[in-house]
Amino acid sequence: MPGDEVARGWTRAQRWTHWLTAALVTAAIAVAVVMVRLPLSELRQKFWLYQIHKSIGLIVLAIVLSRLALRATGRRPGWSDTLSALRRRLAAGGHATLYGLLVLVPTLGYLTAASAPFQVPTLFLGVVAVPHVVAPDPTLYALVRPGHVIAATLLGVLALGHAAIAIAAHRRGNPMLRRMWAGTA
Amino acid sequence: MTSRSRRRPRRGSLKAGIFAGGLSLFAGLCLATAAPSVGAEQYVVDQRFGTIDFSVDQLGIFAAHGSFRTFRGDLLLDFAQSEKSHVEVDVDAGSADMAMADAEAMLRSPSYFDVDRYPRIHFASAGIEPLGPTHFLIHGALQIRGVTKPETLDATLVDRHHDAALNADVANFVVKGDLHRSAFGMVANEDFISDTISLLIRIHLLLGASARAGG
Numbered sequence: 001m002p003g004d005e006v007a008r009g010w011t012r013a014q015r016w017t018h019w020l021t022a023a024l025v026t027a028a029i030a031v032a033v034v035m036v037r038l039p040l041s042e043l044r045q046k047f048w049l050y051q052i053h054k055s056i057g058l059i060v061l062a063i064v065l066s067r068l069a070l071r072a073t074g075r076r077p078g079w080s081d082t083l084s085a086l087r088r089r090l091a092a093g094g095h096a097t098l099y100g101l102l103v104l105v106p107t108l109g110y111l112t113a114a115s116a117p118f119q120v121p122t123l124f125l126g127v128v129a130v131p132h133v134v135a136p137d138p139t140l141y142a143l144v145r146p147g148h149v150i151a152a153t154l155l156g157v158l159a160l161g162h163a164a165i166a167i168a169a170h171r172r173g174n175p176m177l178r179r180m181w182a183g184t185a
Numbered sequence: 186m187t188s189r190s191r192r193r194p195r196r197g198s199l200k201a202g203i204f205a206g207g208l209s210l211f212a213g214l215c216l217a218t219a220a221p222s223v224g225a226e227q228y229v230v231d232q233r234f235g236t237i238d239f240s241v242d243q244l245g246i247f248a249a250h251g252s253f254r255t256f257r258g259d260l261l262l263d264f265a266q267s268e269k270s271h272v273e274v275d276v277d278a279g280s281a282d283m284a285m286a287d288a289e290a291m292l293r294s295p296s297y298f299d300v301d302r303y304p305r306i307h308f309a310s311a312g313i314e315p316l317g318p319t320h321f322l323i324h325g326a327l328q329i330r331g332v333t334k335p336e337t338l339d340a341t342l343v344d345r346h347h348d349a350a351l352n353a354d355v356a357n358f359v360v361k362g363d364l365h366r367s368a369f370g371m372v373a374n375e376d377f378i379s380d381t382i383s384l385l386i387r388i389h390l391l392l393g394a395s396a397r398a399g400g
Contacts (some may be wrong), residue, residue: 002312040287040290041291041296041373041374042293043374043377043378043379044244044376047243047244047377047381094262116285117284118249118284118285118288119247119283120247121247123246136284138284147256
């Protein structure tokens with residue numbers, strides 16, 4: 001988790017994708033809260049909010065896969081020397097869970113749209129029709145829709161925890177948050 | 186599925202029944218006329234014997250589809266003199282199915298079918314216009330939300346043959362039509378849902394001796 005990584009710092013691409021992911025996930029959750037509550041009498045607004053939400057999800061998925069690729073290159077700060085082995089394992093587990101949810105949530109969202117018995121197209125950025133690779137399937141829909149909501153809720157909670165730990169570490173003088181923001185200690 | 190509709194023989198008619206294969210029908214729309222001719226057959230058709238589907242265009246981008254789960258029609262069918270056929274159908278407006286609970290609730294609301302006040306959609310033919318041996322126009326009156334408007338439906342006998350397995354003649358009809366929802370006072374969401382509603386009705390009839398026992 002944040003607060004544990006020190007040393008060299010992150011690349012510009014890693015820092016940009018980190019904050020972009022944070023902003024997009026926040027936006028996706030905010031849009032979701034509004035769009036599901038909007039009555040069908042506001043069909044036009046509801047439709048476009050869903051399209052915005054789905055577009056954000058697809059962008060997040062692409063960014064997270066890029067981040068995982070960057071991570072695989074090995075360029076990332078090492079653990080702080082003061083961090084115990086247990087906390088390193090907890091931090092690594094937390095990051096792995098975050099990445100897993102960042103992939104799982106948009107994937108389940110896509111499957112929700114694709115399997116919905118009432119078919120609404122997915123228009124990336126409101127323009128590009130994204131094919132639904134699975135047919136409408138009420139059984140699958142009944143599984144993936146609540147799965148999407150639960151996973152998204154977990155992601156939101158975990159992201160908040162991630163941010164809280166980062167801020168707490170920053171207040172203790174840990175340079176990690178500053179490095180993630182500005183690239184320098 | 187091989188259930189049959191109730192048949193009420195008229196004047197020595199063929200023995201017929203209506204068979205439905207999970208398909209459609211809504212014979213609702215066929216042939217009209219005053220007194221039944223010698224060859225006329227009377228059928229009662231409902232959702233067991235066919236389907237009434239509808240579709241609307243949304244934002245000009247995609248179509249939304251639905252159907253009515255419950256309807257009942259009386260069909261007087263005269264193959265020899267189609268212009269003497271007649272149809273009258275009642276559709277349960279609250280049975281609109283769009284595979285989405287919110288959409289179905291919206292259709293039942295006062296902005297659309299207003300089912301609390303107008304639970305039935307009614308169509309009665311006023312005349313059949315043969316365009317060919319298997320192609321007809323059904324002129325009639327359609328009532329939705331208490332508003333009655335003239336409506337013309339396009340009916341085609343797409344298939345009629347003897348089914349050896351059933352030992353009976355079968356007949357399949359497809360009926361199509363477009364109506365404008367605004368004509369019936371349904372003007373909500375005009376910025377999203379098209380005014381034109383397309384209807385697709387399929388009817389599957391079982392004609393023949395084996396239908397006599399159908400009930």
